[in-house]
Amino acid sequence: MSSQCPDADNANATPATEQWTSISKHVVNSYLEANNALLAAMGFSSTAEDAPTTESAVDTTTPSPTAEIAFGDENWVMERSTDDYDTLGVGDYVRFSKPIADTDVSAFARVSGDTNRLHLESDFAEDTQFGGQIAHGTLVAGTISAALARLPGVTVYLSQDLEFTGPVRIGETVTAECEIVEELGGDRYRLHTTVIGGDDETVIDGEAVVIINELPGK
Structure with missing residues (x-):
């Protein structure tokens, strides 16, 4: 998530025009x-x-x-402990898994403006501490929001704390898990939120506070 500007002197870097042309094609194709x-x-x-x-x-x-x-998407997987809003409480959880594709990273760079070469240029990334391209941390953290959206009812974010503990490689499948740890009253809940990488190691750890309302019309 670094905001470093591209290093124009790096001989291995892909020319900016070619890089943005490639990114734009991915984004446009994805949107279409x-x-x-x-x-x-x-x-x-x-x-x-x-x-x-x-x-x-x-x-x-x-x-x-x-x-x-x-x-x-057929590659997305969801699991939750209950489908019943009325019984939702401490101990209930939801898990959401998806691969982090190159098109996800390119589209996120375009939408967010985070064009850190660490995420977009393989030659440049190979010479960093990570030894290769990694996904944006906030892109990976978005799977927590995706998991929360799959709890029974309508979930609204109030806050989210995050600690990034490891990188995610492009093409890696991650799993976000959100577990209710406290009922705060007024349909508000505190949840422990984590994201597990493809090697079963925690890459994001944190805590969220949300409101979970009953579905309209119920």
Whole structure:
């Protein structure tokens, strides 16, 4: 998560134009794929060629409700101790696992503005203390938020403390685990939050305070 500027004198560094061109392609492709998948799930076409040209060509199929759209990936895995909001309490937990792909790192660099070469340039990263590229710490920490979102009910962050204890390599699968350790009243909970790397070592340790409300309409 360093904010170091690129070292223009490094002979092994990829030219800035080529690096940003590569990153931009990854980001644009990722956004297009995500957008197309969302439109397809809602029953809409994502290309101009597929648009109806006459009234008779209009697709009258009713799109699925937004609540039924599955934002997920076959490589994502979730496990939780309970599906029942009413019984949620101390000891309940949720785990969420996903691989940290190169496209994730490129997209995060573009969105966040954190273009530290340690995350983006393999030649440069090989000469650092890590011996290769690693993922942004805050990108990896985002899997904690992903896990919290999968608790029964609607989870709202109030605070999050983090300690980064190890690097995550690009391509490595990480698992975030959040366990309720204290009920604070008013639907507020304190949770122990960790992220485990592919070698079963803790890479992030911390604590979160959240509000977990019942799903609307219940």
